[in-house]
Amino acid sequence: MGLANYQRLVGDARFHDSILRTLYFTSLAVVIPVVLGVAAALAFNRKFPLRGLARTIFILPMMATPVAVALVWTMMFHPQLGVLNRILSQFGIPPSLWVYDASTVIPTLVMVEVWHWTPLVMLLVLGGLASLPVDPYEAAKIDGATSWQAFRYITLPLLAPFIMVAVIIRTIDALKAFDTIYVITQGGPGTASETINIFLYLNAFAYYNMGYASAVVVVFFVLIIGLALLLLWSRERFKDNVR
Amino acid sequence: MRAKPIRRRLNDLAFGLSVLMLVSPAALVFLWMLSLSLKNEVDNTAFPPVFIPNPPTLDNFRAVFERNDFLRQTWNSVVVSFGATGIALLVGIPAGYGIAKMRATKAAVLILIARITPGLSYLIPLFLLFQWIGLTGTLWPILITHLVLTVPIAVWVMIGFFEGQPAELEEAALVDGATIWQAFRYVALPLARPGITVATILAFIFSWNNFIFAVVLSGRETRTLPVAVNNMLTFEQISWGPLSAAALLVTLPVVVLTLVAQKQIVAGLTQGGVKGG
Numbered sequence: 150m151g152l153a154n155y156q157r158l159v160g161d162a163r164f165h166d167s168i169l170r171t172l173y174f175t176s177l178a179v180v181i182p183v184v185l186g187v188a189a190a191l192a193f194n195r196k197f198p199l200r201g202l203a204r205t206i207f208i209l210p211m212m213a214t215p216v217a218v219a220l221v222w223t224m225m226f227h228p229q230l231g232v233l234n235r236i237l238s239q240f241g242i243p244p245s246l247w248v249y250d251a252s253t254v255i256p257t258l259v260m261v262e263v264w265h266w267t268p269l270v271m272l273l274v275l276g277g278l279a280s281l282p283v284d285p286y287e288a289a290k291i292d293g294a295t296s297w298q299a300f301r302y303i304t305l306p307l308l309a310p311f312i313m314v315a316v317i318i319r320t321i322d323a324l325k326a327f328d329t330i331y332v333i334t335q336g337g338p339g340t341a342s343e344t345i346n347i348f349l350y351l352n353a354f355a356y357y358n359m360g361y362a363s364a365v366v367v368v369f370f371v372l373i374i375g376l377a378l379l380l381l382w383s384r385e386r387f388k389d390n391v392r
Numbered sequence: 393m394r395a396k397p398i399r400r401r402l403n404d405l406a407f408g409l410s411v412l413m414l415v416s417p418a419a420l421v422f423l424w425m426l427s428l429s430l431k432n433e434v435d436n437t438a439f440p441p442v443f444i445p446n447p448p449t450l451d452n453f454r455a456v457f458e459r460n461d462f463l464r465q466t467w468n469s470v471v472v473s474f475g476a477t478g479i480a481l482l483v484g485i486p487a488g489y490g491i492a493k494m495r496a497t498k499a500a501v502l503i504l505i506a507r508i509t510p511g512l513s514y515l516i517p518l519f520l521l522f523q524w525i526g527l528t529g530t531l532w533p534i535l536i537t538h539l540v541l542t543v544p545i546a547v548w549v550m551i552g553f554f555e556g557q558p559a560e561l562e563e564a565a566l567v568d569g570a571t572i573w574q575a576f577r578y579v580a581l582p583l584a585r586p587g588i589t590v591a592t593i594l595a596f597i598f599s600w601n602n603f604i605f606a607v608v609l610s611g612r613e614t615r616t617l618p619v620a621v622n623n624m625l626t627f628e629q630i631s632w633g634p635l636s637a638a639a640l641l642v643t644l645p646v647v648v649l650t651l652v653a654q655k656q657i658v659a660g661l662t663q664g665g666v667k668g669g
Binding site for chain 1: 407408410411414415417418419421422424425428437439440441507508509510511512513515516519520597600601603604607608617618619621622625632635636639640642643646647649650651654657658661662
């Protein structure tokens with residue numbers, strides 16, 4: 150029967166786990182870069198000495214070859230020889246197993262993802278900041294608003310569309326994350342970091358289950374498009390509410 | 393010079409510290425990569441960690457180049473990236489022009505879908521197709537799949553630039569009896585040169601960095617650098633010096649491009665927020 154692959158998907162606990170894991174990874178890998186990216190954009194929107202250089206260094210992670218960087222992270226995460234645990238132990242902090250333990254592997258991979266993609270959010274929001282009008286700020290100043298109030302009631306609402314774009318892009322990219330996860334853990338330990346994309350890759354190109362993998366692709370694609378549309382829809386609704 | 397009030401100074405200090413905290417993770421990972429690549433094996437795993445190589449050694453780089461396949465893999469990467477970038481420009485510049493001038497927004501949405509689709513979903517049918525027509529074992533499958541990254545980014549960037557161009561210049565050319573092709577070739581194209589630079593840089597970087605297509609499609613002879621470096625990790629777990637040297641060499645062209653062309657890259661990326669994969 151033509152639907153056999155889909156029937157198998159419905160009953161495949163490993164696939165279900167990979168969906169939940171992907172959503173867990175994605176939620177963290179969207180929220181943290183967006184919060185940090187907005188903060189970074191606000192910082193880089195001010196003038197300060199060496200700003201150009203600081204910005205260039207800040208965007209390096211997203212330009213650098215992901216595999217090369219993932220390799221360095223892998224070495225840093227090594228429980229005995231890695232530099233992270235060595236630094237922790239110098240400060241008397243107990244070492245972590247990082248990507249070698251099922252309970253810490255996803256947060257650790259999120260950390261790498263945050264490092265990688267916060268710059269993209271920063272750039273998108275910085276572009277938004279550059280387009281903000283000055284008049285509301287002058288009016289707020291005359292009315293005696295604090296800088297927090299100006300941020301909360303002027304900057305943030307005006308910036309909202311740009312932040313929404315960043316959220317959408319980040320969601321799509323986090324759902325699709327592959328390079329760093331594959332290089333650093335290949336879904337391990339066990340299946341503790343096996344996201345949909347890794348599950349898909351293993352089925353297609355390690356187990357050569359092309360039919361089954363194609364069914365996974367269809368479900369994955371529906372999930373991505375669904376989430377993207379949901380976010381676009383909430384953006385439209387949000388816009389209407391502001392007006 | 394008037395002394396600043398203490399409150400201002402404290403504010404400046406706090407601001408400086410937060411900028412430092414934002415920037416230092418980026419800087420430290422690259423510096424650690426550099427440090428690992430310039431130290432011997434003992435120093436690389438020493439406790440307490442050795443941060444500054446003393447004395448620095450180039451042995452790790454020598455070891456990388458002594459592997460006779462590293463140069464070949466570099467060549468593979470160069471062929472694929474330049475090929476995929478060149479074709480993307482050939483297709484993307486006229487396509488961007490057409491979409492921008494005809495206001496074909498639907499076509500632009502189609503490009504966005506290419507951006508959303510996970511790379512693996514192209515790979516399953518393409519992998520079988522390449523096997524069927526007997527292209528496996530050559531660089532062609534990798535180059536062709538990289539077009540999925542480079543063409544959309546080139547089209548996307550070029551749409552933005554052509555849309556920003558004033559229409560009057562071309563209209564004047566058309567009134568003077570130029571054909572549409574001539575208006576494109578002699579008026580719009582020279583003016584869009586900054587856009588072409590941006591498209592070239594981004595397409596090249598996306599192709600150079602790509603891992604997922606090459607890891608599936610490349611054989612022993614056709615590995616690109618990211619795949620080669622990943623294989624080194626799997627097979628030479630503990631020789632960190634050569635590993636870091638190889639990682640550094642792979643990402644060096646991109647890092648240098650970013651340092652040199654930061655302005656263009658930022659302009660291109662903010663315009664569409666696009667990234668490959």
